[in-house]
Amino acid sequence: MTRFREFKMPDVGEGLTEAEILKWYVQPGDEVHDGMVVCEVETAKAAVELPIPFDGVVHELRFEEGATVDVGTAIIAVDTQPGAGEAAPEAPAAAAAPAAPAAAPAPAKREPVLVGYGVAEGSTKRRARKAPGGASPATAAVQAEMNGTAAPADAAIGIAPVAPAAPAIPAPVPGEDRPLAKPPVRKLAKDLGVDLATVVATGAGGIVTREDVHAAVAARQAPAPVEEPVAVAAPAPVAVTAGARETRIPVKGVRKMTAQAMVGSAFTAPHVTEFITVDVTRTMKLVQDLKADKDMAGLRVNPLLLVAKALLIAIRRNPDVNASWDEENQEIVLKHYVNLGIAAATPRGLIVPNIKDADARTLPELAASLGELVATAREGRTTPADMSGGTVTITNVGVFGVDTGTPILNPGESAILAFGAIRLQPWVHKGKVKPRHVTTLALSFDHRLVDGELGSKVLADIAAVLENPKKLITWG
Structure with a gap:
């Protein structure tokens, strides 16, 4: 199964050919799941929120906010097997089994399809993330799980699962620099100006939770900022130079x-x-x-x-x-x-x-x-x-x-x-x-x-x- 998948600009109207990206709701490293809204675009008819039709971790945003993109162009790449290490040798269990006549592969998970978005997977490649600090495979797996970058279930990608029972989540490994927290929590901490290293983690296995971040903010007696609503209907401001005799406004x-x-x-x-x-x-x-x-x-x-x-x-x-x-x-x-x-x-x-x-x-x-x-x-x-x-x-x-x-x-x-x-x-x-x-x-x-x-x-x-x-x- 291809590890990286591309989400392409769909035709969200009736024969529309392009749309402008108004706002991204995710950034590289954020975890996404099937049906999650990742961006808002303005078509020739309306502003529309786009849900992504598969799970993974955002690898790359292909366009900045304000860019006009043709329908069918990839706008975001997603790593569907985060934490899997360098790419893709065959499962070692297969080597132990004697050669057998070819059998029908397990059916791949059927992904939902948006209007104008094909089911063919992309071919974008990227060097896989390595486990930090040379940690053991078990520790790396735990870190991937804590950071929201764990690979999808083996059954979902057509690989025979390994049998051992899932162990309890261990405590953080001493000496590791990066606190354990999922991407949304990291983003929250960044927005609130909180250093995760200073936060007391109360989650299972030493995970920093959203509540922990808010508690850290309250402890320093700083009010939590109020999220400003997205001005969907408001047009981008037009810069007017003092003394200018003309102003040109793009028609889109x-x-x-x-x-x-x-x-x-x-x-x-x-x-x-x-x-x-x-x-x-x-x-x-x-x-x-x-x-x-x-x-x-x-x-x-x-x-x-x-x-x-x-x-x-x-x-x-x-x-x-x-x-x-x-x-x-x-x-x-x-x-x-x-x-x-x-x-x-x-x-x-x-x-x-x-x-x-x-x-x-x-x-x-x-x-x-x-x-x-x-x-x-x-x-x-x-x-x-x-x-x-x-x-x-x-x-x-x-x-x-x-x-x-x-x-x-x-x-x-x-x-x-x-x-x-x-x-x-x-x-x-x-x-x-x-x-x-x-x-x-x-x-x-x-x-x-x-x-x-x-x-x-x-x-x-x-x-x-x-x-x-x-x-x-x-x-x-």
């Missing part, structure tokens, strides 16, 4: 993908945008009533929720608007579900996660989904799966004080609704001019799929629901 990640998608959409789908201004006073009253409703307690209730519900009702009344254009097969694909996208502005750029099967959700369920979507986007935890498969989108430009706009379609979708600012304006109501809450809606649609009549019906239905929310019941 979400911003690069958004730019490419918008150019492709604008010059592929023939856009048409229609506008309507509507009195939403009754909708605003309903929002206040829903906030006081015990069935909506703890949920995110705002005008966007009712705009989303109005759009879903309009799609139910005009199902042909919920479609996509298949250029290759020259077909219109009607969707019998609505994955409702909500455009969200984040420090990393514009993203459009969507609520799957939004049309099948009740109002409380829709409110819960909207709240979760917004919270996830703000925290930078939106995944590529959250942003794939959308059918129609809402962009709430009103939160910026903007009345309306001419939004560009999200690629592959048939329509996008811009929801403008709600303003108190003079409005003719029941024959008299009164102050009313008014907003402007703009619906852009793909004119290959949606003609003017259908687009106008959809927009008029949305406006009718917002003007008279009783239609949420009669039409819903």
